[in-house]
Amino acid sequence: MNAETNIFAGLDMARLDKRRRRINRIMLSLTAVATLFAVIPLFWITIYVIIKGGSYLNLDLFIHLPQAMGTEGGGVLHAIEGSAVMVLFASIFAIPPALLAAFYLLHHPNTPLANFLRFSTDLLSGIPSIVVGLFGYAVIVIVQKHYSALAGSVVLAIIMLPVILRSAEEMLKLVPQELREGALALGSPEWKSALTVVLPAAAEGVVTGIMLGIARAAGETAPLIFTALGNDNYEIFQYIRQTIQYRQGVGEAFKLILEQPTDALPLTLWKYAQQPYPERVQQAWAVALVLMLFVLSLNIAARLWLAKRRRQRYG
Amino acid sequence: MPVSESLPPHKAQKRTPPALWVALRHGDALWDALLWLSAALTTVLVFWIGWKLWVDSALSRAATGWDFVSPWAPPSWNPVLDKFHAWPAIYGSLVTSLIALLVATPFSIAVAIFLAELAPSRIRQILNYMVEMLAAVPSVVYGLWGIYVFLPLVVVPLGKFLGATLGQVPGLDVFFGGTIPDSGLSRLGASLILVLMITPTIAAVTRDVFQAIPQSQREASLALGATQWETTWRVLIPYGLSGILGAVILGLGRAIGETMAVTMVIGNTTGGGWSILRPGYTMASIIANEFAEAVSGMHTAALVEIGVVLFVITFLLNLFSRYLVWRVNRKVIVR
Amino acid sequence: MPEKQTIKIDIRDVSVHYGTFQALTGVSMPAYENKVTAIIGPSGCGKSTLLRSINRMNDLVPHFRIEGTVTLDGEDIYAPRRDVVDIRRRIGMVFQRPNPFPMSIYNNVAYGPRLYHIRSKNVLDEIVERSLRQAALWEEVKDKLHQSGLSISGGQQQRLCIARAIAVQPEVILMDEPASALDPIATLKIEELMHELKKNYTIIIVTHNMQQAARVSDYTAMMMLSDSESRSGTVIEFDETERIFTNPKDKRTEDYVTGRFG
Numbered sequence: 001m002n003a004e005t006n007i008f009a010g011l012d013m014a015r016l017d018k019r020r021r022r023i024n025r026i027m028l029s030l031t032a033v034a035t036l037f038a039v040i041p042l043f044w045i046t047i048y049v050i051i052k053g054g055s056y057l058n059l060d061l062f063i064h065l066p067q068a069m070g071t072e073g074g075g076v077l078h079a080i081e082g083s084a085v086m087v088l089f090a091s092i093f094a095i096p097p098a099l100l101a102a103f104y105l106l107h108h109p110n111t112p113l114a115n116f117l118r119f120s121t122d123l124l125s126g127i128p129s130i131v132v133g134l135f136g137y138a139v140i141v142i143v144q145k146h147y148s149a150l151a152g153s154v155v156l157a158i159i160m161l162p163v164i165l166r167s168a169e170e171m172l173k174l175v176p177q178e179l180r181e182g183a184l185a186l187g188s189p190e191w192k193s194a195l196t197v198v199l200p201a202a203a204e205g206v207v208t209g210i211m212l213g214i215a216r217a218a219g220e221t222a223p224l225i226f227t228a229l230g231n232d233n234y235e236i237f238q239y240i241r242q243t244i245q246y247r248q249g250v251g252e253a254f255k256l257i258l259e260q261p262t263d264a265l266p267l268t269l270w271k272y273a274q275q276p277y278p279e280r281v282q283q284a285w286a287v288a289l290v291l292m293l294f295v296l297s298l299n300i301a302a303r304l305w306l307a308k309r310r311r312q313r314y315g
Numbered sequence: 316m317p318v319s320e321s322l323p324p325h326k327a328q329k330r331t332p333p334a335l336w337v338a339l340r341h342g343d344a345l346w347d348a349l350l351w352l353s354a355a356l357t358t359v360l361v362f363w364i365g366w367k368l369w370v371d372s373a374l375s376r377a378a379t380g381w382d383f384v385s386p387w388a389p390p391s392w393n394p395v396l397d398k399f400h401a402w403p404a405i406y407g408s409l410v411t412s413l414i415a416l417l418v419a420t421p422f423s424i425a426v427a428i429f430l431a432e433l434a435p436s437r438i439r440q441i442l443n444y445m446v447e448m449l450a451a452v453p454s455v456v457y458g459l460w461g462i463y464v465f466l467p468l469v470v471v472p473l474g475k476f477l478g479a480t481l482g483q484v485p486g487l488d489v490f491f492g493g494t495i496p497d498s499g500l501s502r503l504g505a506s507l508i509l510v511l512m513i514t515p516t517i518a519a520v521t522r523d524v525f526q527a528i529p530q531s532q533r534e535a536s537l538a539l540g541a542t543q544w545e546t547t548w549r550v551l552i553p554y555g556l557s558g559i560l561g562a563v564i565l566g567l568g569r570a571i572g573e574t575m576a577v578t579m580v581i582g583n584t585t586g587g588g589w590s591i592l593r594p595g596y597t598m599a600s601i602i603a604n605e606f607a608e609a610v611s612g613m614h615t616a617a618l619v620e621i622g623v624v625l626f627v628i629t630f631l632l633n634l635f636s637r638y639l640v641w642r643v644n645r646k647v648i649v650r
Numbered sequence: 651m652p653e654k655q656t657i658k659i660d661i662r663d664v665s666v667h668y669g670t671f672q673a674l675t676g677v678s679m680p681a682y683e684n685k686v687t688a689i690i691g692p693s694g695c696g697k698s699t700l701l702r703s704i705n706r707m708n709d710l711v712p713h714f715r716i717e718g719t720v721t722l723d724g725e726d727i728y729a730p731r732r733d734v735v736d737i738r739r740r741i742g743m744v745f746q747r748p749n750p751f752p753m754s755i756y757n758n759v760a761y762g763p764r765l766y767h768i769r770s771k772n773v774l775d776e777i778v779e780r781s782l783r784q785a786a787l788w789e790e791v792k793d794k795l796h797q798s799g800l801s802i803s804g805g806q807q808q809r810l811c812i813a814r815a816i817a818v819q820p821e822v823i824l825m826d827e828p829a830s831a832l833d834p835i836a837t838l839k840i841e842e843l844m845h846e847l848k849k850n851y852t853i854i855i856v857t858h859n860m861q862q863a864a865r866v867s868d869y870t871a872m873m874m875l876s877d878s879e880s881r882s883g884t885v886i887e888f889d890e891t892e893r894i895f896t897n898p899k900d901k902r903t904e905d906y907v908t909g910r911f912g
Contacts, residue, residue, distance in 0.1 A: 129572070161360075266453055541735070
């Protein structure tokens with residue numbers, strides 16, 4: 001048929017094809033096996049933490065402060081409250097500048113500052129959290145001369161900032177330009193259209209980013225070691241009662257809550273995990289369960305929600 | 316509403332009310348200033364961090380100079396003599412990260428191939444979630460599970476096996492010599508925990524790289540009679556190579572910066588020689604362990620200087636990986 | 651018919667479904683050896699689907715299902731134990747948009763032969779030169795074989811893709827609107843090339859350009875949606891190209907080729 005020489009003339013094509021098919025099958029199966037192995041730790045960790053942590057989980061854990069070392073009972077109320085306070089204040093510190101900076105990127109996408117901002121946001125998310133902790137120590141702990149929930153909140157805010165900023169930028173970009181222009185055409189000032197039209201339109205995406213940022217901050221330990229330090233007696237309700245009782249101002253309550261060493265769940269988990277007292281190790285497992293439930297459910301909720309909204313929007 | 320606001324801007328300007336006054340009442344000048352300020356402060360933050368660490372490590376830098384990071388300077392981490400050379404911690408970081416990378420890279424690429432090219436769409440969805448979850452598990456939980464489950468069940472037997480085999484080979488015994496502690500606390504344990512922790516990161520980014528490759532590339536190869544594996548190996552991987560490299564470098568950054576899980580399983584000692592079966596330190600774990608208890612100014616400054624080294628390394632790695640990912644994106648957009 | 655024709659590809663009563671959507675209904679047509687067969691018809695009537703069913707590229711689409719038979723030299727290509735890799739080597743394909751690999755011109759052409767473990771430099775050099783000559787590209791690129799396949803013009807890239815396809819010596823070449831992304835001069839080159847190529851290969855080309863079909867093909871299949879309700883396409887007439895364009899049997903074909911359609 002072909003005037004040219006057959007390049008496959010000397011080859012046993014049937015055997016060659018069989019061999020190629022076999023290599024194909026083997027390599028593709030290997031990728032499936034690798035995937036299986038990659039997700040095994042998730043099940044292993046999750047199931048182990050659920051079983052182990054579940055068996056030591058009890059109400060006391062949530063309502064009591066720690067007992068003295070080596071004695072049974074007690075809880076981790078101090079760490080739960082500490083985590084809540086620090087994550088809350090970290091969010092308060094991180095969300096406004098992150099959203100404003102995201103709006104800056106939306107309005108001025110190509111200025112030198114915008115490019116610089118994207119670059120340094122990437123860097124910020126790549127810096128080890130322990131290094132952020134060193135920074136928090138230097139600019140707050142040293143200056144105030146004591147460890148505090150405030151210092152912990154600030155380092156957590158620095159860790160949340162790039163997470164929120166990046167996802168907010170993505171989400172704001174998805175809001176149709178016409179929506180913004182429509183508001184401007186009605187004579188509404190830029191800031192009003194941004195806050196009342198663009199932000200609500202992107203709300204679910206922005207909230208998702210905030211949830212991921214909170215999940216990230218709630219699981220962080222390293223930067224808290226020498227900013228929040230830890231405090232077995234941290235109990236905000238007692239501080240509040242105390243200020244009311246002695247008729248001190250709101251400022252005093254805030255001072256008690258923010259200006260003294262504080263514990264956090266991951267910090268407690270880390271300390272308890274390495275102690276020789278079995279009660280502490282048991283509590284560490286229970287704390288791990290609480291922490292994982294919180295972080296993973298926040299993650300799952302954020303992602304499921306986002307996926308659902310995306311499906312609704314793009315069919 | 317005042318008339319001037321509803322008029323087109325050029326007419327409003329003709330009437331020349333005090334510009335500053337209008338702008339302020341309108342609110343947009345303030346808004347713009349606020350946006351600019353937030354952007355500028357966020358931009359400056361990372362450099363402020365770097366600069367602050369640099370300043371605070373002055374004492375140590377002046378005392379030790381380049382010996383601080385030099386592998387050839389006599390190893391010394393001595394709070395009593397106030398003499399600090401960071402090489403043991405740097406070595407610990409390098410060796411654990413590199414081993415983690417060597418194991419995790421092929422593994423993650425295989426996972427990415429399965430996720431992007433093979434998995435049926437329902438399974439793919441679920442697996443994608445699982446990979447995201449793996450990346451979200453707090454690192455202290457990895458550490459806790461590592462101490463009580465992973466070290467005794469996996470690391471100790473593996474360490475004994477490596478010691479009995481590779482540890483007996485002349486030359487290799489430098490790295491595989493000695494016996495692994497019964498607790499399993501060792502550089503090997505840290506490396507393997509890191510494998511578990513960076514695999515989801517590398518796999519997820521690599522998966523995105525594969526998904527960004529145009530379908531026409533796959534079709535071109537398959538239409539020539541290539542099998543799916545041949546298409547993946549000879550077309551997709553070369554096409555996405557710089558993106559995959561970017562993913563790997565991102566993973567390396569994560570491994571070097573990872574603190575808690577490593578601190579909990581590496582044993583935390585400045586000794587340990589070269590062997591991966593022995594306990595050691597990493598840069599991140601030595602800061603985590605000693606900073607709160609450091610007494611002398613020199614000790615503190617030395618730990619901060621390790622922070623500077625970490626900062627510089629992650630800075631460079633991020634720079635490089637962003638560059639690579641950016642190059643891939645550009646290629647995808649241009650085509 | 652002046653000479654005896656051998657049927658190379660025979661499509662018999664083929665229906666294609668994607669999930670619940672039926673894309674093709676009861677398609678039957680042959681393709682004769684060493685002839686150019688054009689498939690024409692309005693857009694969305696399943697021309698590409700039909701073409702991609704011939705080398706089983708549709709297998710990549712989820713929920714794809716086919717009924718009826720497609721044969722190559724009398725063998726059913728959808729037979730249960732048939733090797734899709736072998737099918738695709740024997741039935742090459744050129745796509746709508748040029749899709750060279752981001753590697754050198756040389757490596758693009760050598761990609762196929764290398765799959766068959768042909769590694770000798772001499773043999774590969776020979777295959778590359780012969781394929782590029784057959785694709786009428788050799789003179790233009792012989793001095794830059796090691797430059798990227800993406801560095802040449804769109805028309806050259808498409809001829810590179812043709813060279814890449816013929817480097818594995820297929821028996822049939824499928825072309826899916828190969829000139830739709832090209833300028834008129836590049837289009838002309840591709841059309842001239844097809845006249846040369848049909849000496850060695852059987853060619854099936856999908857085109858929306860009726861002048862092109864008339865210029866390059868020996869046979870033409872006219873496709874339409876089977877009825878106005880469904881979105882499912884079928885071949886309503888198959889004949890020698892000359893007859894389709896001068897004396898079609900079907901009123902719809904006549905309307906379409908004379909431009910009265912729609």
